[in-house]
Amino acid sequence: MIPDPTKLTIRDAHAQLKEGALTSAELVKACLDRIAERNPQVNAYLEVFSDAMDQAAAADAAIAAARKAGGDFSPLLGIPCAIKDNILIEGRTASAASKMLEGYRAAYDAVAIAKLKAAGAVFLGRTNMDEFAMGGSTENSAFGPTRNPHDLERVAGGSSGGSAAAVAMDGALFALGSDTGGSIRQPASFCGVVGLKPTYGAVSRYGVIAMGSSLDQIGPIARTVSDAETVFEAIRGDAGAAEGMRGDGTAFPDGAYRPARVGGAKPVIGVPRHFLGGDGVDPAVLAAFDAALDSFRAKGYEVKDVALPNVSYALPVYYVLMPAEVSSNMARFDGMRFGLHKDGADGIGDYFESRRAGLGREVIRRILLGTYVLSTGYHDAYYNRAGAVRRMIAADFAAAFETVDLIATPTAPSPAFKVGEKASDPVAMYLEDIFTVTANLTGMPALSVPCGDAPADPSRGRPVPLPVGIQLAARHGDERALFEAGKDLRGEVQ
């Protein structure tokens, strides 16, 4: 057996499984041992599935059959993964880290889950998150915060903090998250792993508990760019005609976008330097970001400035449109059809009491904010204006992609912050999303790749080095450019 299989990439684990040097049972057992050791401190997993070893045994049987037949098999067969608690797996609990759905059992598989099942992945458990994916630190979970495996005093980021921490603590080879404004990429940056927000519509949203439907997208968190690509290829696309899978209209067919490159051998990288000078950006983050750009130049990439005239409006636009969509999507939690029920004086009283008892502070804040921006008298000033500015921002990016293939920024303005540091200041927390929301507003794909550390600096209260991520965004449908550049930056084979 491999000395520590939990540290393997998907690619290497697959090679070992193929050679017979490792079994899925050994791999899954090693991950379960690591989870038992680390999860009490980190709280990445809300539940570890009791049948993980049974799933591994089934995968080993399929591997043995494939090996006997001399054939190849799926790169995810027998590979253990973690699933964010807002993505449905039939028959298992999906609580979205909310009291509202505590104990709720999914009646069907999300399309992305059905695809992972078809590929033979092993589901280890469900991961912690900000309640209903609303937050940037996983502190808004009804089941306690997830802590950063690099420094337990700090947050793992959010909202997919449990998924990122599960991979970073070697408690899974990959994880699925969801990203509405940066919820895959920012925790990936904080935990030193790779996170992809695919093109809007590249992965079906069927079976993800909706937050902001024009923004949400499921994507992978993994240790390497190559692994993120492998998972993306497995989960992309709509349900198709496969037996037992249902179409849903939230994913577009392959070939919906046909991105054309301006770069020759390598994609051209654009940097909106005017957007990076704000005083909210940690100098250690900018230093790691600039070092990554130097590394790209050294590898033959052209790096040049681009202008995005309206990009500074992206975050205000997001914090109008997202709550508006939240307020609509959260209306389904009525205490009658599923989820928590609390008795009120009458039928409508049941709504008020159930929602009050089941929903946390941040969720209530966003529902009310969304109700406000959609209400008579404010609709034009907020919601319609935000929609119009969203289109201006999308036009800015489209114009920039006339001259470059990728747009680079830091993923987050700071490394992981301390638990509790921003909990009482919603605007400070919202500023975490400043570089990531653009990809959700425009629908373009974006990847966070580790690009070094913010060095230990005890004078700034930073006793250990903390990971920093660079974000690369591309044209709609051009995930390939993200993977190509990400692999080059990390020195991975193409």
Added chain:
Amino acid sequence: MITAAELEHLAALARISLTDGDKESLAKEFDAILGYVDQLKKADAALDAEGRVGTVKNVARPDEARPVSAESRERLLAEAPDREGDFIAVKKIIAQD
């Protein structure tokens, strides 16, 4: 500055009961958030009701019943807080004299 009465109105629309303490903290947070998003007023935006992002547009499924297996129906009904047979039970909404 958002008033307690406005917050009460929003909470009524959203079907959430709030305590006085909630209203106080929410009023402060609302002011901070709305103060931040108010910079949108400076954007030189032409408001039009239409518009979409990328090539994506809303796709609604046909409004038709889909056959569901008995097991699937039972799984869905099993999540209801209260039921009678294959119905979800809720409180009476029309009072009888």
